[in-house]
Each structure stands twice: as structure tokens, then as C-alpha cells.
Amino acid sequence: DTEVTQTPKHLVMGMTNKKSLKCEQHMGHRAMYWYKQKAKKPPELMFVYSYEKLSINESVPSRFSPECPNSSLLNLHLHALQPEDSALYLCASSHPLNTEAFFGQGTRLTVV
Amino acid sequence: GNSVTQMEGPVTLSEEAFLTINCTYTATGYPSLFWYVQYPGEGLQLLLKATKADDKGSNKGFEATYRKETTSFHLEKGSVQVSDSAVYFCALYSSASKIIFGSGTRLSIRP
Numbered sequence: 001d002t003e004v005t006q007t008p009k010h011l012v013m014g015m016t017n018k019k020s021l022k023c024e025q026h027m028g029h030r031a032m033y034w035y036k037q038k039a040k041k042p043p044e045l046m047f048v049y050s051y052e053k054l055s056i057n058e059s060v061p062s063r064f065s066p067e068c069p070n071s072s073l074l075n076l077h078l079h080a081l082q083p084e085d086s087a088l089y090l091c092a093s094s095h096p097l098n099t100e101a102f103f104g105q106g107t108r109l110t111v112v
Numbered sequence: 113g114n115s116v117t118q119m120e121g122p123v124t125l126s127e128e129a130f131l132t133i134n135c136t137y138t139a140t141g142y143p144s145l146f147w148y149v150q151y152p153g154e155g156l157q158l159l160l161k162a163t164k165a166d167d168k169g170s171n172k173g174f175e176a177t178y179r180k181e182t183t184s185f186h187l188e189k190g191s192v193q194v195s196d197s198a199v200y201f202c203a204l205y206s207s208a209s210k211i212i213f214g215s216g217t218r219l220s221i222r223p
Binding site for chain 1 (some may be wrong): 144146148154155156157158161163201205209210211213214215216218
């Protein structure tokens with residue numbers, strides 16, 4: 001199994017809503033990532049978890065809250081988002097001894 | 113700091129044409145280098161990689177060679193197909209557990 005699975009694929013939420021994005025992998029990877037991608041731009045790193053601990057937070061606003069409940073799961077909790085947060089949110093994972101990352105298909109988020 | 117620069121797109125070619133997408137990098141040490149591909153409406157797929165100087169990564173007819181002397185990792189394919197139409201990202205893995213992407217090159221192939 002070389003897949004990173006993200007749910008949901010599409011999400012529309014209001015600015016007062018609370019929602020969560022989910023990511024799952026069963027490759028035994030101990031590093032997991034959240035990226036944000038705007039249209040026609042490269043992915044931008046948001047968070048990195050290493051061995052279930054948050055190791056990098058790229059100065060992301062607190063309305064985005066990551067969580068890593070176990071080595072296979074990664075969540076991104078969303079609250080009070082703005083329309084400019086609309087984007088494709090990508091999850092990725094990698095093995096600590098390898099450098100390549102495997103990406104999920106992404107969640108396309110629209111904030112209305 | 114570490115950075116990746118790739119050629120501006122879009123690139124439009126006819127089917128069976130030769131493809132080159134240029135990529136150069138700036139980094140300390142010896143980073144791993146990658147090409148990722150993103151098809152419309154999808155996530156990123158790893159296309160190929162190289163982890164040390166003079167390594168050649170290859171997959172699905174695409175190739176790229178890690179050139180330390182020119183700090184380059186150009187993507188090539190001898191004969192492109194319509195199905196190769198996508199956005200291609202050159203990337204490097206920095207020692208800080210970060211993947212740094214280039215700006216992406218949109219490739220369109222005409223039948």
C-alpha cells in the first residue's frame with residue numbers, strides 16, 4: 001500500500017463553521033506534512049510532524065490547528081476561516097530514512 | 113537559503129516532440145532532488161528522484177541527471193504524448209525536513 005488517503009475530497013464551509021480534514025497512510029512513515037496549494041502556484045508547507053510530534057509550523061494562523069493522533073493519522077482542524085483560505089490542501093508522508101514524500105489527492109476547500 | 117528555479121511556462125509541444133524543462137537549485141550540502149507531476153484536479157505524484165551527484169532518475173520515459181557542477185536537474189523526455197500534459201514541479205529536500213518546490217511548469221501537448 002503506497003497510498004496517502006485524504007478525506008473529504010471537496011469541502012465547502014462558512015466562515016463560522018468548524019470542520020476537519022483527515023489524512024491516513026499505512027506505509028509506516030513517521031513524518032507527515034500539510035501543504036496548502038493555491039491555483040497555479042506550488043505547494044506551500046504548513047506543518048510537519050515527526051514521530052507524532054509537531055516539528056515545523058511555518059507561521060500558520062491559529063485558525064488552522066493540526067493534530068497527529070497516531071503514526072498513521074493526521075488531521076487539520078479548521079475554524080473561522082476566511083475566503084482567502086480557499087485552496088487545495090495536500091497531505092504527504094515520508095520515511096525518516098528516505099527523503100521522498102508521497103502525496104494524497106488533496107482536499108479542495110472553499111470558504112464562503 | 114535553499115531554493116529551486118525552473119523554467120517559466122506554459123510549454124506547448126506537438127505529440128512526439130522532445131521535451132526539456134530546466135531546473136536549477138541553490139542549496140548547502142547535497143540535497144536529494146525530485147520531479148513531481150500534477151495532473152489536472154489531482155495531488156502530486158513523484159515522477160523521479162536522484163539522491164547524489166551524477167545519479168540519473170528515470171520513470172515513464174522521463175529522465176533527469178543530478179549535475180552538481182552546474183547545480184541542475186533538467187527533466188527530459190524523447191517523445192511526449194498528449195497524456196503527459198500536466199504541471200511539473202522540480203523540488204529538493206532540505207536538511208530541515210522540508211521539501212522546497214520550484215514554481216512549476218505547465219506542459220500542454222497537442223495531438
